Structure formats: C-alpha cells, structure tokens
Amino acid sequence: MAKKLTSLKKDAPAGMLNKPVAALAIVPLNKSLTVTARKAYNVMLHIAQRQGAQGADGSTGFSAPLNAILRGFGAGSNVAVDAKRYIEQMMSTKIEWRPLSRGEQWSLLPADAAAASFAEGGAADTRDELRMFNMLSEVRLYKKNGENWVTWFYPPTIQQQMLGPNRWARLELETIAQLGTYTAVALYEICARYRDNPGGVTARQHWSWWVAVLKGSELARQREWRKFKNEFVSPAIRDINEISDLEIELLEYKEGRAVAEVQFAVRRKQAPEVAAARAEQQPADVTQVARALALGLRESDVDAFMERYGEATVARALDAMQRYAGAGASKPIVNKAAYLKTILAGLENEAHPTVAQPGTPAPAPAAAAPGPMAAAPRPAAAVREAGLQNPATAAQQAQSRALAQARAVFEALPEAEQAAWMERLRAHVVAAGTATPTLMRRLDARQWQSPLVMASMVRFYMEQNGLG
Template identity: 45%
Template structure:
C-alpha cells in the first residue's frame, strides 16, 4: 500500500472524509436534494475512499456496503422499501452544478483516465468560465446478500478518480456532520471546512446570491432577499456549526451604502476537538416511521431541528397510537373512522409542541407539593394553572421578539424609518379602515406614538423576518458577534 493510500485510509478510519472540492459547492438543478440525501452521499464517499485505500473496490470500479451502514433504519429484516429507493434515486437522478470556490479551481482538470498520458505541449487559452453539470452517481444496484440489504454504486467516470482519491479536498469530520440538522448548515460546514488550515482563514468572497443559491436544497425555491435568508436560515446554521467544536466561522458582509453586496466567512479551528468516528449512517428511523403515518420528510426535518429527534420519536409514537386505536363502543358504522387525521404533519407538530409545554409546566410546578395538599384544591385548578403558564410563556416569548424588532427599527436611519412608515400608511389605506388620528400620525411619521407603534413594528417584522417572525429564534433578531460589516468604497 502506498504512503498516500495509507494516509487516506487512516484519515477515514479516524472519521475524516477527504471530500473533493467538486462535491462541496454543488447546486441541484433539476430536483431537490434533502439534508439526509447529502449526508448519505458523504457517507458513501467515506466508505468508497476506505475501500479504495484498502484495494477493496469492485472489478468494474464499483463500491459496495450494507444499506444500513449508509441509511440507518434499514436492517436485515427490512424489505428494500420505496423509502430506501427514494434516497438512492435522489443521488442518481439529481443533476448538480459545480461552482468553483476560487478562480484557481476554474483551471481544475477532470479526466476519466487514471494514468497520466504524456502529451505534446500545446498552448491553450486559460479557462475563465465553465459550466459543469453532472449526476452524483452513475449507477446504483440494490439487492439482498445473505438476507441483508446491500448497495453497490458507481461514480461518473469523469469525476470518479477525483472523488475517490481527491487532489484538492476539504476535511469533513463525520462526528460533526451527523449532528447538523439542516441542508444549509451541512453545506456551509463542508465549504468552510475547506479553509480550516488556510493561512488567511477566509472563504472566497462572492455575491450574496451565490451563497443563497448554493446553500439552498431546492432549485425551485425562490431566491430570497439576503436579510430574510440570513435571519431564517444562515444565523441558525452558523450557531449550529460553531456549537459542534470542530471549526468556528464568522459572517463578513461587504456593503455598498446600506445594501449588502458581497459575503464571505472567516474560518478558524475550534479549541475543542470532537471524538473521531467512522462514517456514521444518516439516521432516518423517524423518517421511516413518519412515512408509514403519512407525514412528509420535510416536516420531520423541521421538527427534529426545533424539538430534537427524541421528542419527535415520542410524538410519532403518540400519533400512531391515536391513529390506530379502535373506535369506542356504540360508534355508528357510517361515522368518520376513529382516529382519522386530515393533516398528519400539523397534528404531529401540535403533539410535539404540547409535550414541550407539558415539560415546561412540570418544571414550573412548586416543589414540595404533596398529595394531601392537592386534594384540598379544585381538581380543575392544575389544568387552569398549566393553561395560564402556557399562555404567559407564549406572551413573554412574543414580547421579547417584539422588543428586539423594535430595537432594530430604532437603529435605522431616520429617513429609512420614515420610508417604512409610508409603506404602513399605504398598506393601511388599501387593506383596512383606520381612524383619522392614526392616519394623521402615520402621515407625520410619528411611529413611536402608542396609536401606531404596534402597527409599524408588526409590519416591519413581517416584511423583514417573515410572517412567522414570532416563532423565530431570538438570535435571528440580533446582529451576531459572529458577523462583521465592511463598507465597500
């Protein structure tokens, strides 16, 4: 075994994937690529590199592994269901556009040949712009071996060698990768990991639309304004990446006037180093359970990010018990099926959210209360207290976000504040009936007046942070200490 192969094998054994630069900034062009699909692709790359380093690749250049080592949840007793085929189909049918991270990578040569072929020196003009589109996988075979589900996969010939034995790569830590919950955070982590040991510690500087298109999972989703994208997706991704202890990243915005024009990130090694693991299969246990109950994968990803995988698992169990329980005695035969749910995704969210509120209520219950004391009070009182506690908690959370938005509005230049008030005035005239006093204050730009302040702040919040701004994390409303703003002269 050569020194390079041995080093590559040791890196994979220690839980580090050498992910080629051609697989980092990839943009789906024909269909969505889920976070689970992207994680599974990285796991397959890690397994392929380990097999190649050991000389264990197939005779036709393919790589094989048990399905459960790629997607956790498909054991030996599982049939090869449509769910497994769906993830594999994502990788074989998704066309991606590779976007070089730097100008030097525009000259990066890809060839299907594995051996160097001497060529006559030919003067060729340098490549300045190139559009490269390819499938993530060329062929996949799913089958059973000794009663266990297995997968054999092949990479496109023109990029195979660079994927399996890359000459330029980012070191991806599987222990960090398995903890990231969104497509945005996974993609941003992989790109930033490329610059972990860079002397400058800076990613390439790109227009903000380059980042929004690269960090989104669907080519059909609308490109959002930079501020909305940053608040709804990027801020949470940065926080999640920095919490893992592998690298620390900081957002740098370059502005021309008040408008953000270009964006880059500073990257440095974290003081903490997580334990190294073998390639960890993407856990789709909850996704499979949810599929049986009619809940979409995107709903599960959102709930796991917000409440955690364990809470979602408990919620799925409760939903299943409700859906499958028998009808009560005396029910009419022609009545609606007992336990039928019109929107299972929304119902699951309500179950998981209620579980969280119940835990908060239990924690807020006074310590030392005993059974004899509880017998002296109205049996309905605990229910009232829980309801009041939930309402008070929700009101407090809404007020905290309102005050953060109000502070952000106060920091705007006066002329920009007045422009927002004019928008509120136009909206009020078109969509609602308001009193003369309110219109007078809006005309004067007196947004701090108690008559119009709530109207202005709510309008500003919906426009800048989205209709669900009252449910966003608090960090979305603050200028993070992980952000820098640079004026472009």
C-alpha cells in the same frame, strides 16, 4: 490515481472523509436534496475512497452492506424499498458543482491523458469550467448472505476527482452525523475547507450564491437573505459551533443599506469539546424520517420541520402524533403535515413562552397532541395555573389556546364529518336567529376555511363537546 488514493487512505483516519473541494458547494437543479441523502452520499464516498481505485473509466463499482450507509429503519419496514428512495435521489438529481473560488474548480484531464499523468505523478493541466452531473450513474440493490447490499458507480468524468482529488476538505463524519439540517451539513463542509487557512475566512460570495448552496435547491436562490439567515443560517451556525471543532462567524457586507455579499470567518477551537471520531464512518440515521413516513408524512415536510424546529423537537412531536394514532382514535388525521405543525408550534411555545395579546390566537399547548377535545385546557384551569398572572389576561390566553387546538382538531377530521358538523351549525344558527346571508352562503358552499365560518364553527364545536 492508485498512488494518490493510497496517500489519501494513509493520511485520513477511519472516521474522516477527504472530500474534494469541487464537490462541497453543490446545487441540485431539478429537485431538492434531503439532508439524509447528502449524508449517505458522504458515507458512500468515504467507503469508495477506502476501497481504492476501481478503474479510471468507472466500469467497476463500489459495494457495501446497506446498513453501513443508512441506519434506523423500523423493524417492520422494507429496507430495500425505503433505501431506494435515497438512492433514487442520488441518481435522478442533477447537480451543479459550484467552485468555492475561481482557483478551486474541477481540474480534469482528457480521458486518454488522465491515467498517464497520474501514473507519472505529474501535475494536471487545469481547465476552468462549470460541470453538471448526476450524483451517481448506476446503483444495484441486492441480497448477499441474507443481508441487503448496494453497489454503486460514479459518472466516469467525475470519478477521478471524487476518489483522487487534488484539493480536499477533511470532514469528520461523526460531526456530520450529529448535524440535523441540510444547511448545517453544507455549511460545515464548506467551512471545514478553511479550517487551517491563514486568512481564516471563506470565499466572499453574493448572498444569493449562499442561499442556493446552503438550502440544497436552485429554487431557493430568490429567497430574501434576511429571512433565510434567521430561519436557516443562524441555527446552523449554532449547531456547528456546539458540535464541531470549528468556530464560525457570519460576516456581511452591505451596499447601501442592503446586504450584498457574505462570507464566514472560520477558526479551529483551541480545546474542542467534541467527541473523538469513531473507528468507522457513521451511517446516515433515518430513524425520525422512517417514523414520519410510517405516519403518512412526506420527507420534504419532515426536513422543513427539522430545519425550523430541530430534530429533537420533531422527535417529540412524532411521539405525540404516534400516541394519538396508536390509541385507536375514531377521528383519522387528514392533513398530517398541518397536524404535526400544530404540535411543533405548541412545543415551541412551551420552550419559549410569550405573553399573547388579548384576542390573539396562540399555539396549542405542548402537553398533548391535538386530538380528543377532552385534552383541551379549560380557561378556569389555566387561570389557576397562572399564579400571579392577571386573571383576565390568563383567561384570554387559555381561551385562545383552546380555540387554536379546537381548530387543529377540526381540520384533521374527514371531509364527511366536517360536512356533518357544518349542517349542525347551520341548523343551530337558524334556530338561534343568528344566521346572516353571508354566513348561510358560506355554510351552503361548505367553505369552512372562511374566517367567518371557522370562528363560528370552532366555538360551536367546543360548546357541543362541553368545552366552551
């Protein structure tokens, strides 16, 4: 195996990873894997391959400074604690390593024959089988000369293939670092395997195979292909074609009117307009994730938003959320994921404006985060800004945006403050003579999410703030 590792190190430039084909199509079985964890795992494999063989039984680990694997932690963060989240993912996630095709399954020798076969340069006897492992068997985090270091170990039965693969895909780590979603990273890794394939296509698989592999979760396999393609695959293809040296195209095969099988056409660009690989591997960037966690969001929500809206848009939304939180706002954000989603919807509406139908709520404007009600646009101002737009339509659109923003702000209020507003609304409708039995029952039960109550509540809230 030492001979094979030496060959790998000579053949691969410093910024390239020779990843075994058996590890390209992985499916987490017991939990989802984040894009940051997958990127970090690639960096760790690259470091391990360049450090060389550490014993066929995996008894000796591989070591590196933590900032060579993960970067972007905030100055005030506990790096070891934050990094532990990704390390724990690798150790606790059970992975099914799915073959791209029948001829590219694990090729492992019995332990007593492995060393002798590789030492003699002989060919391994292949054996087709499905194997499941944890990604790492042990990890140690510690301080060394004042710097955070990590030592890791691979399960012995897969270390042979991870460090000395019989077949591998050559991956550019700089490209992986720039891809912002799990689907894009997974699809790039698989397609890179076929970069120089004479047929120019990946293996043809049922669409459910692709959903599980490209989403990073076995739980995603029942997702309808049409929706998964539109939300995840198409944006990933655009990113790969823009950033990498590959040009890929989705090919679908139908049975009747429904898509049954899927594969991808892959070709190398004639004159790739991509940056050359850097001298060293690129650590996985956790900058935006760290910011989101500091604001109280969950990483799974952040990953989902990045899949849907893109990393740059999420970064802008976090900027807005951070400004509101840092302004000493008297109204804390209760549902932080819903709050961020409202900002993202506003940014998307700003980038791709559509003409709303009269009476249809539209996303909040992207000029500011849902926050103090003074930031909500007035219908009159929106009409003036509409220019040649029909004044009535412009006013309806502006009112819809204001209502949507008011609702987002109300949803972010603490429960006690929401209850106080409901008491005020109750007194108001009784005094105005507009109370109905159904509305009173909803108010007494504190069911502000009810469409009946919410419609009245939002308008009342706007009026009380002088924004109606």
